[in-house]
Amino acid sequence: GYRSRAAYKLKEIDEALHLIKPGQLVVDLGAAPGAWSQYLRRKFAPKVAGQGGAAVGDLNGRILALDLLEFEPIEGVEFIQGDFREQAVADALAAALGGASVDVVVSDMAPNLSGVEDVDAARVEHLIELALDFCQQHLKPDGALVAKVFHSAGYSQLVELFKQNFQVVKPVKPKASRDRSAETFLVGLRLKRPKR
Numbered sequence: 001g002y003r004s005r006a007a008y009k010l011k012e013i014d015e016a017l018h019l020i021k022p023g024q025l026v027v028d029l030g031a032a033p034g035a036w037s038q039y040l041r042r043k044f045a046p047k048v049a050g051q052g053g054a055a056v057g058d059l060n061g062r063i064l065a066l067d068l069l070e071f072e073p074i075e076g077v078e079f080i081q082g083d084f085r086e087q088a089v090a091d092a093l094a095a096a097l098g099g100a101s102v103d104v105v106v107s108d109m110a111p112n113l114s115g116v117e118d119v120d121a122a123r124v125e126h127l128i129e130l131a132l133d134f135c136q137q138h139l140k141p142d143g144a145l146v147a148k149v150f151h152s153a154g155y156s157q158l159v160e161l162f163k164q165n166f167q168v169v170k171p172v173k174p175k176a177s178r179d180r181s182a183e184t185f186l187v188g189l190r191l192k193r194p195k196r
């Protein structure tokens with residue numbers, strides 16, 4: 001099992017678009033409690049029949065996870081605790097990457113919602129802008145970003161921001177997120193330099 005049912009959302013997105021492959025470097029933003037990281041880790045270390053699972057030495061790929069909250073360690077997953085909105089945290093992520101380019105960035109980050117539509121839209125947009133900046137700095141040109149957004153105020157601006165940064169932008173609504181009606185995901189494929 002997984003630490004959270006959130007894993008099934010990433011699984012559905014991945015099964016639809018075939019984004020996650022062994023050998024990749026993936027950054028997991030807003031990773032706690034860790035279900036997406038568990039999913040990624042399993043894709044990188046498929047269990048060997050009859051051997052009770054792969055050892056960490058068999059891990060083919062690298063997962064770098066970030067969250068505000070504490071994160072119960074997962075063998076083979078590197079974790080940084082901090083607020084993605086802080087420059088020091090962006091610097092720590094960059095240092096951990098050590099110049100390596102990222103294949104896929106996944107972000108399930110959600111801000112604390114105030115209930116005030118404009119305020120919440122601005123908070124979501126801020127996190128998305130930071131994720132897009134992170135991609136511009138660290139993602140491979142043929143890389144991908146998967147990010148949680150909300151089908152509410154500001155949605156069309158977010159699609160626009162994605163289109164400024166990616167050649168291909170796909171909205172995906174996993175069945176696993178049906179209960180939270182406003183939640184949906186945007187997938188950006190193939191980075192482009194934004195016209196700003």
Ligand code: SAM
Pocket residue numbers: 003004006007029030031032033034035036037066067068069082083084085108109110111112
């Ligand atoms: N994908 C995760 C999983 O599978 O376990 C669930 C993620 S949960 C829906 C959203 C997470 O985003 C929370 O753990 C929250 O602490 C984190 N988060 C929200 N804003 C953040 C920020 N500014 N910096 C880092 N993490 C943030």
